[in-house]
Each structure stands twice: as C-alpha cells, then as structure tokens.
Amino acid sequence: MNSNMTDTGPIVDVRKLTVDFSTGGGKTVRAVAGVDLSLKKGETLALLGESGSGKSVTLRALMRLHPDSARFGGSVNVDGRDILAMPYGDLARYRGKVVSMIFQDPGLAFDPVYRVGDQIAEAVVRHEGISMQEAKKRALGLFERVRIPSPERRLDNYPHEMSGGMRQRAMIALALACRPKVLLADEPTTALDATVQIQVLLLLRELQRELGLAVIFVTHDIGVAVEVADRIAVMYGGRIVETGKCADIIRNPSHPYTQGLLASRTGHEAVKGSRLVTIPGAPPDLSNMPPGCPFGPRCKYVMDRCKTQTPPLYDVGADHFAACFLIEQQAASQSQLQSA
Amino acid sequence: MTMIIDRLGPVPEVGDDRGGPGTPLLAVKDLIKHFGKKAGFLTKAGAVVRAVDGVTFDVGKGETLGIVGESGCGKSTVARLIMQIIAPDSGDLLFDGEAVGSEQLDLTSYRKQVQMIFQDSYASLNPRLTVEDTVAFGPRVHGASAKQSITLAHDLLHRVGLEPARFAGRYPHEISGGQRQRVNIARGLALNPRLLILDEAVSALDKSVEAQVLNLLLDLKEEFGLTYIFISHDLNVVRFMSDRVMVMYLGRVAEVGPADAVFSNPSHPYTSALLASMPSMDPDNRTQEAPITGDPPNPINPPPGCRFHTRCKFVADVCKTKEPALTDVGGLHYTACHMADPTSGHPNALNAARAA
Incomplete structure (x- = not known):
C-alpha cells in the first residue's frame, strides 16, 4: 500500500473521467464527459446536480459499480491504486475496505432475510478474517457509535423492523465496519423526513471529523451540501461546471447555472406573491447533447462561441473555478482597462 | 375560464359560488380514517393505523392552504379523503356549505369541482393515451363532444406552456418530468374545478424545473380563481405558496394559522x-445540534x-x-x-x- 504517498497527496484523484453507456438502439450515452476531481484526506466534497447531471455515475466510478457495458475513459486513482484497471479479485477486496458507499434507500441496501447485525459482521469477517464473535463485537460498537438506541437488541433486527432513520444509521455502521478511508454517500438523506435528515447529516459530519474520512457526498439539495461539505462541485450535463469552497459557491456563484439554482430557491428571500426567478427549459437529454456548452440552450448570457466550443474551467478565485466563457471575457476586458 | 364553459354548453349551476364569499369552500369536521382489521364475529381486531384521527379545518374561497408534516402524519390520507378516493370512517365534508355525497351535491358534480394532482407525474398518466387525449378525457366523460373536448385540451395545453402543435400527439414517455406534470395540471383544470389538491406535486421535479411549475400554479390560480390545498414536506415551498399553513403530526393537527405567523412565530x-x-x-453558521x-x-x-x-x-x-x-x-x-x-x-x- 502506498500510504506514505497519500499522506500528503490526494487520496482520490480523478482525471478526465468519461463514462459511456450503450443503449438499445446502438446509440451511446455519455453520462460523464470529462470530470476532474481530487480529494484530500479528511475533506468533504459535495457533488451537486440535478437528475441526469452525472453525479451518481461519477460517484459509482470510484467503486466501479457499473454494469459491464459501461465504457470508461480517463483515470480514477484511489489511495494510489488505479481503479479502472483493477482485476475483479482485487476489486472485491477494495470495495468496503478502502472505499465504501451509503445509498439513498437503506431498505434496498440490506438483504431483507438476514439480521442486520449478521450482515455487518459478515462484512468484517470477509475483509479482516477475524472470528464471527469478534466481528459481532465490532458491529455492536458501530451501532453504539451511530447512536442506535438499545443497540444489542437492534443487532438482531431484520431491516423491515427498523424505521427509515435507524436503517440509514445501520447502513452507515455497515459502511464504516471495515474502517475505510473514503466514504461515498449517494443522496443518503433524500428519502428521510426533515427532522431525521438533520440528525443523519450531523452524525455523518461528526464521524467524518473523528475518523478523518474523505467523503464525497452526492446531493441535489444545496442546503444539504452546505451542511456537510468543505467544497462543492456543481455538475451539469456530465461535466463539472463550477467548483470551489462551500462559502464561495454560495456567496459568489460564477457560473450562470449555479446563479440560477441559487436564485430559484424558495428560501426566506422569496417574497410571497412575487414570481420565482427560473431557469427556462429542462436539463439536457444525454443521448442528444447540444454541441458546445451543455448549459448553453438555457443560458441567458449565451454567446455564439458557446454553441460550438465547450468552455474549460477558468480560475475565478482561491481554489474556485467555473466553466464559462463569460469569465474569460470579463478577465480580458479588465486587463484591457488596466493596460489602458 | 368562461370561454371554456361556453364551449361545453350550458353547465348546470355547479361551479357557481353558491354559499357566498363568507362560506368556506371546503369545511372538514372531525375526519377520522383508520386502516387495518376491524373486530368481527369471533375475530379480534388487528393492528389499526390511525392515519387521520380527528382532523378539522376550513379552506376559504381563493386561498391556498398548505399542509406540512413528515411521513405518516396523515397529510396524503387527508387529501384522498377530501377527494373521496377512500371513504372516511366518520366525519363531515361540506363543500361550499353542502354536504358531499348528499342530494344537493352528488359525487359526480363534486368531483367535477375538486381535482387532484399527484407526486408521480408518470404513474398518474395513462401511458396509452396521448397528451391531448388525456386532457380531453374528463370533459368527454362529462358530456362534451369529441371536437369540443380536443379544442379545450389544446387551449389548456397552451395555457400550461406546452405548445399543442408540438406536444398534443405525444405519449407520456416521450416528454420530461416537468412537462408531464404540466399535462397533469392541464388535465386537472379541464373540468373547470374550484378546488385543486396538490399532493407533493412538485416534489419529484428538479429544482430548476420546480420553480417554473410553482410560477405556473400561481398564474393559474389568479386566472381561474382557484383554491389550492398544497401538500408538501418542503417547508420553503409551502411558505412561498400558502396563505395559511396546517402542520400535522401523527394523524392530528398540531398547529394551523396564517403562513407568516406559523413560520416566523411557531407556537407548537x-x-x-x-x-x-x-x-x-450559511456555511459559517451550520446547524450544530439536531432539534x-x-x-x-x-x-x-x-x-x-x-x-x-x-x-x-x-x-x-x-x-x-x-x-x-x-x-x-x-x-x-x-x-x-x-x-x-x-x-x-x-x-x-x-x-x-x-x-x-
């Protein structure tokens, strides 16, 4: 293991990732179209986007949880290992041990016919080769850690005997069972009630801090991203269109899509009786992507070059990037002013 | 909407304001619905879900009543009871002063005046009907001619932002989620209703599309003089849409009042x-403790x-x-x-x- 190297460098390093799926009619759908991201130890990144933006497909690439028909491009390195080239045997040892994932629906993630405690213990036995008894002790400790009330009794529950919030806590316990370095979370609180959602978010934040985990958190809800993330990457049409520190994205959004998302929120600022600011149109169809900037057809600032060229990520501040030609244009006009 | 009424021919007095402006459009009194096994001869009663357990409220004419609460609080059951999709165990429903299901207001004319829009825009459309047939179906059932109902459907599709020339002949699977929900809204309006029940109608939509549909709902309310019951788990959306808000918890009303009062000065x-x-x-002021x-x-x-x-x-x-x-x-x-x-x-x- 290259643990020495990863102490300073990024633990997750994704370069120019593309993911293609072939559909029935011989067509291919490019779900992820060139994503770069890197994550340091102990850092939380939120991937924010709407349905079809490629956020979940990107996340799953870190565990290669795709059907065999998926075609990958670029590279995915986690903890110094190339995931896309990993043989299946290594992949089975890697999943759950180095990187683990929690899902939106904990009801589907557990096997309904086995007790929850046994499922957690099984994972530990499988990866660490310790005795079942030892593994059950570990499971009990994890249940206490995620604050499931009367944990001893709950270990013997079947998944259907738990409430939604408790099942999600149990899934977090399962994900942490083999002490992974990276935790991937795919909309883990979307199916939960508001009062339960905030409990699970706070638990994840606490565990992340205490265990020094690197976390990638996929969500469609800006509010959730702000609660958990250090950095936010906004995805649209299979690309990252803006990335930066949480506060910078919220207070100084630089991509027209991020600006539109923030403006259309029905938050405290929205005055009743007034109309909401909207982004016209609908998210793009991945099998029929427009050329150029994916957001071009919905953008109020659209220029001619947006229709043919795809904007790269431009630097807009400290560790803050946005993929929009407007930024280049503004920078050019500013430097002109300065030279004049 | 008068134009549409004309086209449908002389419509009976349903749809008129019969009780006067002071009468609530809908008055719900002591509504109770329990699900589960009742005790019978020689059998014990099984577990009973007290989904709605004594709920009383009014909806005034032209207002939007928001209903919020977590899963299992009974908000959707209330909607289904109002719509008479399921029968209440007990309780009274008065629509504009008349008892629902009584001689003065039979269910056919009641359902014409109360329509519902559901969360799942795909499941609530017939996959074998084109968009225009879906919208025209209700008026056909209620006696309009094929030609009248298609013309009406085109009017409504245009109104909800779907150009009939492009969308009328499409099937539900050929359009996006936001467009499908617009079709559902057009269908809901086709019978010229007075009360629209929106049960998590925007919850499944992407945020950028949700704002468009909320704006549409505000416009339609004004244009057609509608009354809304707006059910959602999203407090921000309810606050934006509602005049009054009712908070439910485990089948009971916890709090009800003007939206601003409930949100800025909650008393429960x-x-x-x-x-x-x-x-x-606020990234510098995150939640520190779960309430x-x-x-x-x-x-x-x-x-x-x-x-x-x-x-x-x-x-x-x-x-x-x-x-x-x-x-x-x-x-x-x-x-x-x-x-x-x-x-x-x-x-x-x-x-x-x-x-x-």
Missing part, C-alpha cells in the same frame, strides 16, 4: 423543531396524551395523559399544545399566561 414545539431542522444555507431526536413514532400505536410528547423537550406530566385541544393563540392562529392553554396544568403554561 413540533413546528419549531421542523423549522430548525431545515439546512441552514429533536429519533424518528416519528409509528401511527399504529400512537403515544397516549399529546402525540408529540415522546420527542418534545418541554414534556410535562399532563402531556402524557391528556390530549391537547386546538387553542386560539390570536390572529386565527391555533395550536394543539398544553403550553398555550393557561388552564392545562403544564408548568410552562403559567409563564405564558403571565406574559399574556
């Missing part, structure tokens, strides 16, 4: 907790007394035995909490009484 501890559970949106712990209890066996007492930080002895009634806290704002009632015997209620 559950409402406060619900509001405090919303993500903060309440645990999940909502199971409605199969709701706690005795106040149903919220198991999660309430102000719980006192009286809360465990006596169920609080809705108490007036001023300004048409009511709350079902012993702390609001000086005579309840709750220790905090005395302070409230002294302060008042």
Whole structure:
C-alpha cells in the first residue's frame, strides 16, 4: 500500500473521467464527459446536480459499480491504486475496505432475510478474517457509535423492523465496519423526513471529523451540501461546471447555472406573491447533447462561441473555478482597462 | 375560464359560488380514517393505523392552504379523503356549505369541482393515451363532444406552456418530468374545478424545473380563481405558496394559522423543531445540534396524551395523559399544545399566561 504517498497527496484523484453507456438502439450515452476531481484526506466534497447531471455515475466510478457495458475513459486513482484497471479479485477486496458507499434507500441496501447485525459482521469477517464473535463485537460498537438506541437488541433486527432513520444509521455502521478511508454517500438523506435528515447529516459530519474520512457526498439539495461539505462541485450535463469552497459557491456563484439554482430557491428571500426567478427549459437529454456548452440552450448570457466550443474551467478565485466563457471575457476586458 | 364553459354548453349551476364569499369552500369536521382489521364475529381486531384521527379545518374561497408534516402524519390520507378516493370512517365534508355525497351535491358534480394532482407525474398518466387525449378525457366523460373536448385540451395545453402543435400527439414517455406534470395540471383544470389538491406535486421535479411549475400554479390560480390545498414536506415551498399553513403530526393537527405567523412565530414545539431542522444555507453558521431526536413514532400505536410528547423537550406530566385541544393563540392562529392553554396544568403554561 502506498500510504506514505497519500499522506500528503490526494487520496482520490480523478482525471478526465468519461463514462459511456450503450443503449438499445446502438446509440451511446455519455453520462460523464470529462470530470476532474481530487480529494484530500479528511475533506468533504459535495457533488451537486440535478437528475441526469452525472453525479451518481461519477460517484459509482470510484467503486466501479457499473454494469459491464459501461465504457470508461480517463483515470480514477484511489489511495494510489488505479481503479479502472483493477482485476475483479482485487476489486472485491477494495470495495468496503478502502472505499465504501451509503445509498439513498437503506431498505434496498440490506438483504431483507438476514439480521442486520449478521450482515455487518459478515462484512468484517470477509475483509479482516477475524472470528464471527469478534466481528459481532465490532458491529455492536458501530451501532453504539451511530447512536442506535438499545443497540444489542437492534443487532438482531431484520431491516423491515427498523424505521427509515435507524436503517440509514445501520447502513452507515455497515459502511464504516471495515474502517475505510473514503466514504461515498449517494443522496443518503433524500428519502428521510426533515427532522431525521438533520440528525443523519450531523452524525455523518461528526464521524467524518473523528475518523478523518474523505467523503464525497452526492446531493441535489444545496442546503444539504452546505451542511456537510468543505467544497462543492456543481455538475451539469456530465461535466463539472463550477467548483470551489462551500462559502464561495454560495456567496459568489460564477457560473450562470449555479446563479440560477441559487436564485430559484424558495428560501426566506422569496417574497410571497412575487414570481420565482427560473431557469427556462429542462436539463439536457444525454443521448442528444447540444454541441458546445451543455448549459448553453438555457443560458441567458449565451454567446455564439458557446454553441460550438465547450468552455474549460477558468480560475475565478482561491481554489474556485467555473466553466464559462463569460469569465474569460470579463478577465480580458479588465486587463484591457488596466493596460489602458 | 368562461370561454371554456361556453364551449361545453350550458353547465348546470355547479361551479357557481353558491354559499357566498363568507362560506368556506371546503369545511372538514372531525375526519377520522383508520386502516387495518376491524373486530368481527369471533375475530379480534388487528393492528389499526390511525392515519387521520380527528382532523378539522376550513379552506376559504381563493386561498391556498398548505399542509406540512413528515411521513405518516396523515397529510396524503387527508387529501384522498377530501377527494373521496377512500371513504372516511366518520366525519363531515361540506363543500361550499353542502354536504358531499348528499342530494344537493352528488359525487359526480363534486368531483367535477375538486381535482387532484399527484407526486408521480408518470404513474398518474395513462401511458396509452396521448397528451391531448388525456386532457380531453374528463370533459368527454362529462358530456362534451369529441371536437369540443380536443379544442379545450389544446387551449389548456397552451395555457400550461406546452405548445399543442408540438406536444398534443405525444405519449407520456416521450416528454420530461416537468412537462408531464404540466399535462397533469392541464388535465386537472379541464373540468373547470374550484378546488385543486396538490399532493407533493412538485416534489419529484428538479429544482430548476420546480420553480417554473410553482410560477405556473400561481398564474393559474389568479386566472381561474382557484383554491389550492398544497401538500408538501418542503417547508420553503409551502411558505412561498400558502396563505395559511396546517402542520400535522401523527394523524392530528398540531398547529394551523396564517403562513407568516406559523413560520416566523411557531407556537407548537413540533413546528419549531421542523423549522430548525431545515439546512441552514450559511456555511459559517451550520446547524450544530439536531432539534429533536429519533424518528416519528409509528401511527399504529400512537403515544397516549399529546402525540408529540415522546420527542418534545418541554414534556410535562399532563402531556402524557391528556390530549391537547386546538387553542386560539390570536390572529386565527391555533395550536394543539398544553403550553398555550393557561388552564392545562403544564408548568410552562403559567409563564405564558403571565406574559399574556
């Protein structure tokens, strides 16, 4: 293991990732179209986007949880290992041990016919080769850690005997069972009630801090991203269109899509009786992507070059990037002013 | 909407304001619905889900009543009971002063005036009907000719932002989620209803599309003089849309009042907790502590007394035995909490009484 190297460098390093799926009619759908991201130890990144933006497909690439028909491009390195080239045997040892994932629906993630405690213990036995008894002790400790009330009794529950919030806590316990370095979370609180959602978010934040985990958190809800993330990457049409520190994205959004998302929120600022600011149109169809900037057809600032060229990520501040030609244009006009 | 009525020929007096502006459009009284096995001859009663357990409220003409609450609180069951999709165990429904299902207001003419829009835009459309046939179906059933109903459907599709020339002949799977929900809205309007029940109608939509549909709903309300019951778990959306808000918890009303009063000055501890559970949106001031712990209890066996007492930080002895009634806290704002009632015997209620 290259643990020495990863102490300073990024633990997750994704370069120019593309993911293609072939559909029935011989067509291919490019779900992820060139994503770069890197994550340091102990850092939380939120991937924010709407349905079809490629956020979940990107996340799953870190565990290669795709059907065999998926075609990958670029590279995915986690903890110094190339995931896309990993043989299946290594992949089975890697999943759950180095990187683990929690899902939106904990009801589907557990096997309904086995007790929850046994499922957690099984994972530990499988990866660490310790005795079942030892593994059950570990499971009990994890249940206490995620604050499931009367944990001893709950270990013997079947998944259907738990409430939604408790099942999600149990899934977090399962994900942490083999002490992974990276935790991937795919909309883990979307199916939960508001009062339960905030409990699970706070638990994840606490565990992340205490265990020094690197976390990638996929969500469609800006509010959730702000609660958990250090950095936010906004995805649209299979690309990252803006990335930066949480506060910078919220207070100084630089991509027209991020600006539109923030403006259309029905938050405290929205005055009743007034109309909401909207982004016209609908998210793009991945099998029929427009050329150029994916957001071009919905953008109020659209220029001619947006229709043919795809904007790269431009630097807009400290560790803050946005993929929009407007930024280049503004920078050019500013430097002109300065030279004049 | 008069244009549409003309085209449908002389419509009977349904749809007119019969009770006068002071009569609530919908009055719901002591509505009860329990699901589960009832006791029969030689059989014991099984577990009963007390989905809706004595709910009373009014919806005024032209207003939007928001209903919020977590899963299992009974908000969707209330919608289905109002719509008469399921029959209540007991309770009264008065629509514009007339009892629903009575001789004055039979179910056919009632359902013409009350329409519902559901969360799942795909499941609520017939996959074998084109968009125009879907919208025209209701008027056809209620006696309009094929030509009239198609013309009406095109008018409505145009109105909800779907150009008939492009969309009329499409099937539900050929359009996006936001467009499907627009079709559902057009269908809901096709019978010229007075009350529209929106049950999580925008919850499945992407945020950028949700704002478009909310704007559309606001416009349509004004244009057609509609009354809305807007059900959602999203407090921000409910606050934006509603004139009054009703907060439900485990089959009961916890608090009801003008939206601004309920949101800026909640008087039920559950409402406060619900509001405090919303993500903060301020990266420098994140939520540090969860306002309440645990999940909502199971409605199969709701706690005795106040149903919220198991999660309430102000719980006192009286809360465990006596169920609080809705108490007036001023300004048409009511709350079902012993702390609001000086005579309840709750220790905090005395302070409230002294302060008042």
